Amino acid sequence: MSRRSEGRRPGGPPTYTEDVQDALIVDAVRSPIGRRNGALSKIRGDELAGQVLNALVARHDLDPGEVEDVQLGCVTQIGEQGWNIGRMVPLVAGWPETVCGTSVDRQCG
Numbered sequence: 585m586s587r588r589s590e591g592r593r594p595g596g597p598p599t600y601t602e603d604v605q606d607a608l609i610v611d612a613v614r615s616p617i618g619r620r621n622g623a624l625s626k627i628r629g630d631e632l633a634g635q636v637l638n639a640l641v642a643r644h645d646l647d648p649g650e651v652e653d654v655q656l657g658c659v660t661q662i663g664e665q666g667w668n669i670g671r672m673v674p675l676v677a678g679w680p681e682t683v684c685g686t687s688v689d690r691q692c693g
């Protein structure tokens with residue numbers, strides 16, 4: 585989103601006009617669901633999610649550097665998932681550090 589100043593109101597803060605570009609959702613995917621001590625138990629959550637992101641860009645023949653933002657839902661944000669996993673996963677996946685990311689605490693609805 586870009587902002588450009590449109591001047592000041594008398595006695596007030598600057599006013600802005602916001603130019604918002606369209607948001608594009610290319611696809612929605614999720615990782616497999618594992619069992620306690622099962623086949624996925626040795627894979628860290630950020631590594632598994634990085635595999636999902638790389639499979640997603642491969643499926644659509646995208647350059648990861650063209651992705652502006654990663655929104656990642658996560659439940660039980662502890663251990664390796666305790667920090668901003670939405671930001672860390674693109675880095676673990678080998679994507680450029682210019683790709684932004686956000687974690688959403690995704691509890692059952």
